[in-house]
Amino acid sequence: MTTELVTPGDVIGKVSELKAGKGAYVNDTTIYASLTGTRRIVSPLPESLDQRAIVEVTGHKAHALIPEPGSVVIGRVTKVMARMASVDILCVGSKAVYEKFPGIIRQQDVRATEIDKVDMHLSYHAGDIVRAMVLSLGDARAYYLSTAKNELGVVSAESAAGETMVPISWTEMQCPLSGQTEQRKVAKVGS
Amino acid sequence: MAAKPGAATPTYSPKLVGRSRLPIFKDSDLDWTRPDGRGFHQCRPALLQTGAVSSASGSAYAEFGNTKVIVSVFGPRESKKAMTYSDVGRLNCNVSYTTFASSTLGQGTDHKEYSSMLHQALEGVIIMETFPKTTVDVFALVLESGGSDLSVLISCASLALADAGIMMYDLITAVSVSCIGKSLMIDPVTEEEGCEDGSFMMTCMPSRYEITQLTITGEWTTPNINEAMQLCLDACSKLGEIMRDCLKQSTSASDE
Numbered sequence: 001m002t003t004e005l006v007t008p009g010d011v012i013g014k015v016s017e018l019k020a021g022k023g024a025y026v027n028d029t030t031i032y033a034s035l036t037g038t039r040r041i042v043s044p045l046p047e048s049l050d051q052r053a054i055v056e057v058t059g060h061k062a063h064a065l066i067p068e069p070g071s072v073v074i075g076r077v078t079k080v081m082a083r084m085a086s087v088d089i090l091c092v093g094s095k096a097v098y099e100k101f102p103g104i105i106r107q108q109d110v111r112a113t114e115i116d117k118v119d120m121h122l123s124y125h126a127g128d129i130v131r132a133m134v135l136s137l138g139d140a141r142a143y144y145l146s147t148a149k150n151e152l153g154v155v156s157a158e159s160a161a162g163e164t165m166v167p168i169s170w171t172e173m174q175c176p177l178s179g180q181t182e183q184r185k186v187a188k189v190g191s
Numbered sequence: 192m193a194a195k196p197g198a199a200t201p202t203y204s205p206k207l208v209g210r211s212r213l214p215i216f217k218d219s220d221l222d223w224t225r226p227d228g229r230g231f232h233q234c235r236p237a238l239l240q241t242g243a244v245s246s247a248s249g250s251a252y253a254e255f256g257n258t259k260v261i262v263s264v265f266g267p268r269e270s271k272k273a274m275t276y277s278d279v280g281r282l283n284c285n286v287s288y289t290t291f292a293s294s295t296l297g298q299g300t301d302h303k304e305y306s307s308m309l310h311q312a313l314e315g316v317i318i319m320e321t322f323p324k325t326t327v328d329v330f331a332l333v334l335e336s337g338g339s340d341l342s343v344l345i346s347c348a349s350l351a352l353a354d355a356g357i358m359m360y361d362l363i364t365a366v367s368v369s370c371i372g373k374s375l376m377i378d379p380v381t382e383e384e385g386c387e388d389g390s391f392m393m394t395c396m397p398s399r400y401e402i403t404q405l406t407i408t409g410e411w412t413t414p415n416i417n418e419a420m421q422l423c424l425d426a427c428s429k430l431g432e433i434m435r436d437c438l439k440q441s442t443s444a445s446d447e
Contacts, residue, residue, distance in 0.1 A: 005442055007435045008353055009361030009398035025318065025360070032398070034318055034358040036438050064248070064356045066267050066322055098248055099268045101325075137324050140276040 006033040006057055013055045019044075023057030033057045065092050067101055067134045067143050074155070075103060075145070077128045083107045085124045087132065087145060102142040105132060109146035110185055122171075123185040129156040131187050153187035200236035201433045203366075205377065205425030223371050226382050227256065234366075234378040234426055239347070239437045241354040242445075249355020253347035256380065257337025262347045264355040267325035280322035284310040284329045286344060292336045293381070305331075305341055308406070312345045312365065312394045315403040318358040327357055338380035342367045345394050345404075350434055354441070361396035363403055364430040368392075368419040370411065377422055391416070393423040397431025 006012055012024060013031040020026045021042065023035040033039065037059040044051055067073055067089055075087040089101040108115045110123050124130065131152050132145035147153045150170070159165045159175030159182060167173050167186045174181045229235070235256035244250035247263035267280055286305040309331065317327070329351070331344050345365035353362060369379035370389040379387065389409025395402045407416070 005439045007362065007438045008359040009396060009431075010435075011398070023358070025358075027360075027399070032361070034360065035356060036353050036442055059356045064267055064322060064358070066325055098265075101269055137276075140274060140324075 004039050005037070006039045007036050008032075008034050012039050012057070017052065018055045019050065019052045021054040021056030023059065024055055031055060035059045065095055065097050067092050067103070069134050069136050071134050072131060072152075073103070073134055073145065074129065074131050075100075077124045077126055077130060080120050080124050080126055082120060085120055086142070087130060089143065089145075103132070103134075103145045104138070104142045105130075105145045105147060109135065109144070109148055112148040115148075122183040124154065125157060125182075125184070127158055128154045128184065131155050147185055147187070150188040153185040155187050155189060157182070157184055200238045201436075202234055202236045203426050203429035203433055204230075204234045205232060205422050205429065223374055223376075223383075225376065226380060229378075231374055231376045232422060237430065237433055239350060239434060241350060241437060241441045247351075247355070249351050249353070249357070251347045251350035251354055253343050253350070255337075255339065255343050255378070257335055258340055258343045259334040259337075260331060260340070260343050260347050261334060262329065262331045262344070262351040264327065264329050264348075264351045264357065266327035266355070267322035267357070268328070270326035270328075276324065278323050279319040280317075280324075281326040282310060282314055282317060282319070282329065283326055284313065284331070284348075286331045286333070288333045288336065292333050302340070305344065308341060308404075309344055309348060312363060312404045313348060313352070316349070316359050316361060316363050316396060317352065318360060321358045327352075327355075336381065338382075338384055339367045339378050341365070342378075342392055342394075346430060346434065350437065353434075353438055361399045361401075362431055362434050363394050363396055364427040364434065365392060365394040365404075366423045366426040366430065368422055370409065370415060370419070375415065375419055375422070377426060389415075391419045391423070393420065393427065395424065395427045397428045 010033045012033050015029045020031045024031050025034050035057045037057045042054045073089045074091040075089040077085050079086040085105045087103040089103045107118050110118045132147050135144040135146045138144040157165050161178045163175050163177040165173035165175050170186050172181045173184050238254040240252045243252040244263040250263040252261045284306050342365035349363040368391045369376050369383050369387040371387050389411045392406045394404040
């Protein structure tokens with residue numbers, strides 16, 4: 001597996017031998033790099049019809065990181081309203097973004113079951129850190145996010161007393177200082 | 192910043208050897224000596240560095256003789272000004288001069304059109320589909336204006352975009368040529384630009400060998416233009432090599 005540094009516009013392969021992956025594009029019959037980084041050849045999946053190897057270029061920085069549909073993001077809840085919650089997206093995958101992106105979690109995307117009986121104020125509070133999945137690019141103002149899976153939801157929240165709460169079930173978190181329980185849509189963390 | 196101390200600054204002077212026809216304007220035919228003593232087909236040494244602005248996603252600093260520019264790229268990020276949804280990314284360019292950039296007091300000549308010209312040069316080379324809904328902001332600042340400002344701005348902006356990790360079809364390089372009387376000079380300085388009869392600026396993608404922008408002003412004859420084009424194409428590919436070396440150096444330096 002050869003690795004070498006390439007810059008945008010460098011020729012990295014031919015369409016007859018390789019397929020263009022991330023960071024590469026095809027023009028006519030040649031594959032060019034579109035990023036600065038290391039060129040890698042990835043072997044194809046055994047069940048795919050096209051058995052050409054994939055050539056891709058991986059950059060070294062958190063390059064041009066934006067939320068994409070299907071990616072898992074971490075954000076902070078800024079506002080909770082009757083039918084939706086506003087979230088500031090802070091990380092995409094495991095990398096932090098340079099500047100935050102706006103996202104919203106709608107009432108029907110909070111959980112997978114009984115979606116019409118969801119009370120937004122019993123699922124999130126302003127200031128909670130949530131793990132969510134990007135559903136789509138949304139509208140001009142915000143990305144659409146969803147927490148409708150076991151491992152998505154609130155990962156960290158502060159109680160009314162100001163302490164970080166401990167999760168006790170998928171709907172409740174308890175404050176270690178005052179013993180009071182608060183309701184949230186909790187994410188199932190760990191195995 | 193990523194320049195090896197003590198390394199000689201490379202230059203991208205083109206050569207006209209190997210052409211079937213002799214150039215029409217020979218060096219001996221001069222009615223003009225260049226203020227910095229260069230030959231007519233000699234370019235200034237090019238100093239390029241990336242990573243000059245640490246708070247930006249990507250940045251580059253270029254020093255071509257007395258022309259010094261710094262370009263920072265922010266993004267892709269949300270833009271408050273963008274009211275409508277868009278499937279492809281947006282590009283926003285802004286070129287400004289410092290008050291001390293030129294030897295004339297105050298603002299000097301107004302270069303408001305440089306922002307839109309930089310936008311035209313860059314929009315052909317950035318792959319906008321890779322960052323939908325977001326905007327890439329390019330801010331260029333001319334610290335000292337010593338001639339061929341726009342060409343240096345374009346080359347430096349392309350280096351900053353590559354440093355920021357924005358997907359592009361290729362790097363772009365820009366070179367300008369001035370026509371004074373019967374002679375053609377590449378990479379003119381401010382004094383030569385002030386008394387030129389015509390100016391020719393070409394922006395091209397060196398690896399793909401495609402031209403993204405061509406700006407011709409003033410009086411030109413057809414053989415003149417052909418020669419200027421050959422000069423620019425050769426200089427552009429050499430400048431492209433210098434830019435690639437700079438990017439590779441900074442990438443390997445940050446890996447260590």
